[in-house]
Amino acid sequence: MAARCGGWPRLCWLLALAALAGLGAEAKNSEDVRCKCICPPYKDHSGQIYNKNVSQKDCDCLHVVEPMPVPGPDVEAYCLRCECKYEERSSVTIKVTIIIYLSILGLLLLYMVYLTLVEPILKRRLFGHSQLIQSDEDIGDHQPFANAHDVLARSRSRANVLNKVEYAQQRWKLQVQEQRKSVFDRHVVLS
Numbered sequence: 342m343a344a345r346c347g348g349w350p351r352l353c354w355l356l357a358l359a360a361l362a363g364l365g366a367e368a369k370n371s372e373d374v375r376c377k378c379i380c381p382p383y384k385d386h387s388g389q390i391y392n393k394n395v396s397q398k399d400c401d402c403l404h405v406v407e408p409m410p411v412p413g414p415d416v417e418a419y420c421l422r423c424e425c426k427y428e429e430r431s432s433v434t435i436k437v438t439i440i441i442y443l444s445i446l447g448l449l450l451l452y453m454v455y456l457t458l459v460e461p462i463l464k465r466r467l468f469g470h471s472q473l474i475q476s477d478e479d480i481g482d483h484q485p486f487a488n489a490h491d492v493l494a495r496s497r498s499r500a501n502v503l504n505k506v507e508y509a510q511q512r513w514k515l516q517v518q519e520q521r522k523s524v525f526d527r528h529v530v531l532s
Contacts, residue, residue, distance in 0.1 A: 373430050376400035380423040386410045400427040468507065 376399070378391040393405045402420035411419045 373432050375428050376405045376425055377428055378402055378405045378423045378425040380406065380419065383411065383419050383422060384415070386419075397427045400425050464507075467503070 372394075374394060374396075375392050376395045376397075378401075380389050380391065380402070382388045389410070391406050393407070395404055399405075402423040402425055403416075405425060406420070406423065409416055409419075
């Protein structure tokens with residue numbers, strides 16, 4: 342199979358999963374099929390649930406309920422009250438679904454580690470601390486976005502997605518600071 346896939350390891354992996362699913366469909370595992378009979382209370386016998394691995398045609402009370410809790414003449418009346426259902430599942434599909442789910446969860450975990458550990462280090466190296474940290478003194482009362490134009494000019498010259506995100510963050514931080522300032526000023530005036 343590796344010779345057929347060449348340089349496509351993902352394709353090989355998907356073909357292997359498809360082959361496993363095909364084998365699982367042809368040869369049913371004994372744990373993948375069962376007949377489940379739910380029998381309610383009858384006379385002095387309590388209700389009970391019976392499970393047995395039988396074929397679909399044999400899924401009835403007579404083949405599943407062992408040992409029979411009632412004597413010979415009451416068997417028919419007892420079995421008429423029982424509800425039997427044939428149940429089938431694909432353990433291969435369940436396994437593949439769990440593998441995909443865990444893979445996605447692992448990728449998200451790696452991305453979270455990247456965002457929390459690696460990205461701040463890269464930002465510090467690329468931009469330095471001078472751009473990331475601004476004090477309230479740098480922002481004038483009359484010109485809240487005085488430095489935003491400089492940041493925009495730099496981001497256009499580099500034409501980098503990271504610069505655009507950085508500019509949006511700076512602008513948002515400036516807006517939040519201006520809103521906080523105006524809310525606290527109004528609060529002082531109203532008090």
